[in-house]
Amino acid sequence: MKKSTLILLSSLMLFSCIRNQPAEQKSTPHDEKMAWWREARFGMFIHWGLYALPAGEWNGEKIPGIGEWIMSNASIPVKDYEKLAGQFNPEKFNAEEWVQIAKNAGMKYLVITSKHHDGFAMFKSKASRYNIADATPFGHDPLKELADACHRNGIRLGFYYSQAQDWHEPGGAFHGIEDGHKHWDPTLPREPMMNYIENKAVPQVKEILENYGGLDILWWDTPYGMAEESAQKLQDIVNQYPSLITNNRLYKPWPGDFGTPEQQVPPTGLDTDWEVCMTMNNTWGYKSYDQDWKSAKTLIRMLTDIASKGGNLLLNVGPTAEGLFPDSSIVRLNQIGMWLKKNGQSIYGTTASPFFKLPWGRCTKRVDENGTTLYLHVFDWPNDQLLRVPGLRSRVSDVYLLSNDGQKFAYKFEKGDLLIHAPNVTFDPINTVIAIKINGKLKVESNMPVFKDGLIFLPAGFADIYNPGYGIHACLKGSGDKAQVSNWADPKVRLEWMFSTPEAGVYTLESLMNIAEPCSLNIKIGLRSVIAGLPSTAGDFKTIRLGEIEITESGNQVISLIPVKENWKSASLISLKLKKKER
């Protein structure tokens, strides 16, 4: 192994794009409560209810939208939907099997819908007979069995509870209630929401917290129509369980213990604890014909991406009405589990990346009594056999393949970067993890783009892609110089870059883009903005002038590219340049 030359720099600029890097501080009671959850990083969401029976179809028609919303999306009268309870008999349900699948996938906790918006309790409830034990031929409480299996297997347990929406109750909320819309079923009498809160939500929440041997998580959802007073009544119950972790969806706004980005990964992480909830196809509740599955590669890289930004992934499964996990979910969970068996150390209990951007992948970090370890997650194995770790200014004592610590890598420092010799072998096409043992203190200099040679160059690989939860997602394709933001078809998607310039002044903007049809972009830096008209580039990448913009103060900046929704079609982008205009 080549020994490194240590380059000591007196003034190191430490900067990271990750916004939730905790400073070294004393742990608070909140930290203590969150400790297992932060360690866990990966959990299973389960959406299971009566909606698994119609499985996306009503009266022979395929109902668009997410499966568990079928009652609302197909405007099913309450009395008709209730009849599903009479047919719900998930005889193949096996709590131990579900928990084993989660455990083998490397998941450390599980959150299941105890009552979703349809109002049907999947647990035995004295507060409402509209529950699985009293209203179905199944006749008993599957969540009790699941809780026992979780406790046996050391899997933490959470219940989802739809505290506001309850489409079955006269006082329950539904989509549109805040805009004065009526419930789709005119035969359902209306009552004040507080009646429902006091007579169903509060007693049921007490039941779930009392009857299952202690829940670890209570997962609220869609606080439509919630009064602050209602939220407080539920929070008063939660307060009796000091170790219970809750999310931020009880009321709006509501901090909870963690944030819940849904169906999207925040490009730079968040300031609070956070958990991405994500489906493997396009529905939470089972839909027999939704076969649009994300690949295991996508899911493993997503888990890595989230961990590299300091968050958790709650990955959903929608079991069938028989009580089985769809095969496509099981296959993916197995593959994720196989990867985690070899590489779990690089995910569990790690914290966010210290680097600004890594063009070839991600990084996670572990700091413990043995020192600091960086885990480099290589998605794109370098063709030139050199993996560049930008701005690593620490001494390094070992560089090895995490899945086989006998496989060492040679390394050297060059021009302020660590270069790892990556032999001509792709160890894992999905994500190869290389561990770096840091000797002493971790020091990283940011590779945030800066003003150089009269311009600021912003490549696609350095863009933060803000995708909407529901909608078409743009993504980064390719790597290095060839990386491009593609599939930028949804006008809700915006791109942002951070950069730094010592030079205030007017800059001209140009971008290498492929534009399907003429459209426009709103470009913003601070309080300045400009609308740029983009011509069609007839199927090729072309340099397009986007106009000029003033940067009013030197220092760190964020530039945003926001589609003008009226005429947005589709675009791909390779780079953006800002050239300083001479006065």
Ligand code: FHN
């Ligand atoms: O409306 C629900 C939806 O059905 C699902 O439960 C998701 C999971 O986060 N939450 C709501 C939408 O935000």
